Each structure stands twice: as C-alpha cells, then as structure tokens.
Amino acid sequence: MTMLASDAFRALAAARVSCKRFEPNKLIPESVLGDILATTIRSPSSFNLQPTQIVMVSDQAIKEQLSQKAMIGPGNQYRCRDCSLLAVFLSDLEAGKRISRIAQLEREWGQRHPAYMATLPLSTAFMLGEGHAATLMKQLAMDAFSLAKPMPSIEPISVWASKNTSILVQQFVLAATSHNLATALMEGIDPRRVKEILDIPDRYSIPMIAATGYEWSETPENEPKTPRLSIEEVVFREKFGIGWKEQGDELVEDEMA
Numbered sequence: 001m002t003m004l005a006s007d008a009f010r011a012l013a014a015a016r017v018s019c020k021r022f023e024p025n026k027l028i029p030e031s032v033l034g035d036i037l038a039t040t041i042r043s044p045s046s047f048n049l050q051p052t053q054i055v056m057v058s059d060q061a062i063k064e065q066l067s068q069k070a071m072i073g074p075g076n077q078y079r080c081r082d083c084s085l086l087a088v089f090l091s092d093l094e095a096g097k098r099i100s101r102i103a104q105l106e107r108e109w110g111q112r113h114p115a116y117m118a119t120l121p122l123s124t125a126f127m128l129g130e131g132h133a134a135t136l137m138k139q140l141a142m143d144a145f146s147l148a149k150p151m152p153s154i155e156p157i158s159v160w161a162s163k164n165t166s167i168l169v170q171q172f173v174l175a176a177t178s179h180n181l182a183t184a185l186m187e188g189i190d191p192r193r194v195k196e197i198l199d200i201p202d203r204y205s206i207p208m209i210a211a212t213g214y215e216w217s218e219t220p221e222n223e224p225k226t227p228r229l230s231i232e233e234v235v236f237r238e239k240f241g242i243g244w245k246e247q248g249d250e251l252v253e254d255e256m257a
Helices: 005-015 030-040 060-069 074-082 095-109 114-128 132-145 157-178 191-198 249-256
Strands: 052-057 085-092 182-186 204-213
Touching: 005 157, 030 052, 030 157, 052 060, 052 157, 060 074, 060 191, 074 182, 074 204, 085 095, 085 157, 095 114, 095 157, 114 157, 157 182, 157 204, 191 204
Parallel strands: none
Antiparallel strands: 052 085, 085 204, 182 204
C-alpha cells in the first residue's frame, strides 16, 4: 500500500526530536550529506536572496575546541563533542552584496517577468534595511505611507536575515531526519568565539548550530515527547482571539455557499 504524502510528512515531523546524546565517533556518509544539503538549499527565501551560509564541521579537534571554548552549558558541550558533525548556520548581515549574483542566476534561469528583473536591485536594496539610521528612516516612511496604501514592514537586517536562515535550518533538520539522523538545535553559544575558531567574517551572525549525527543506542524507545500547547491555544480562526474549533466539511461548505 502506497503511503500518502501527508502521512509520510506527518511521520517525518513526528520522528524529529531534539537529541540529548549522540553516538560518538560515527561518520555520516558523504552521499547522505550531499542529499541533505541538496534538499536544504531548496528552502524558500525573501526575493530568493538566500542570505545564508553553512559551515559543516566534522573534524574532531575543531569540535573539541568549540566544545571547550564556545559552548554554553554541559549539554551543548558534550553534544558538540560527540555528534558526527556541526552545521553552523550563518546569516548574512550584508545581503545587499548578493544582489548581483542572484540577479545573474535569475537572468540565466529566464523565468522571471522583465518588470520583476528591472526592479529587483532597487526593491531588494530598499527592503534590506542595512544600518540603524537607514532602517529607522524607512520604517517611519512606511508607517506614514501605510495610512494611504499597503506598505511593507522594514526590519533590521539581522531580523530579516535570521528569519530567512531559520526556514533553511528547519529544512535541514527534516532532511536529516529523513535519513534517520538525529539533530539538536543549539543557541547556547558564544558567537564571537565560534567566529574566531571557524574564521567566520564579521559580516555574518550565527542564529544557531545544529548538532547532527546518530542518537545514542541506549536512548529509551518511545521516550515521551515534550509537551506542546494545544491547537486551540495557538491557532485562531479568521481573526485574532477567535478560538479555533474544527468544523465539519458540511458546515464549511454551507459557510462558503
């Protein structure tokens, strides 16, 4: 019996857990890593600017150095040391420097409308909001103009870049899970020290690191999942504050008629 795509995705999402302990000294095959990364870079991004780099660290000496000098808390320290590799995700805080390269890719692809291509450099440069003063001025202008017509929100470049990177991180995690790999997302890091150890330019921030590898073989099976708020506590219907309640198909059809 063929599994439905929805069932397959549900099983994949349910299989993802935050790994507490990894099997040390286990390598991930290059073919598996290649497949994971090929899936990861298909993640969507604003204006297709793809403002993310990934540093893949599998060298044990470098992992030990990061564990001892840049990880906060014993949990992150031993995950960093024992995992097969660390995927260090970087957000580009000077994403405007990517515009010419992305425009070149878009021209070679040849699927965008000429009007889109003509406005791409200007629209992306305006939206990126690099610099505190420039961002504030654009925010004030957009707030004023929005009284008359819809206007975009201008965010600090750090917020915009991290938001795009976070989508890519989730894609990486699910791709790794599809290969029966375990992951643990870590924010408890000293980014300055990580940059020094990995020679990362100041142009980039480090939203998070994904420890990736094989879950420790003695981890109990069917370990209870961490609790989540109910759908009713998280999701509203139509407007904020209107509680979510599942409706039957007949009721939905009647409302749409």
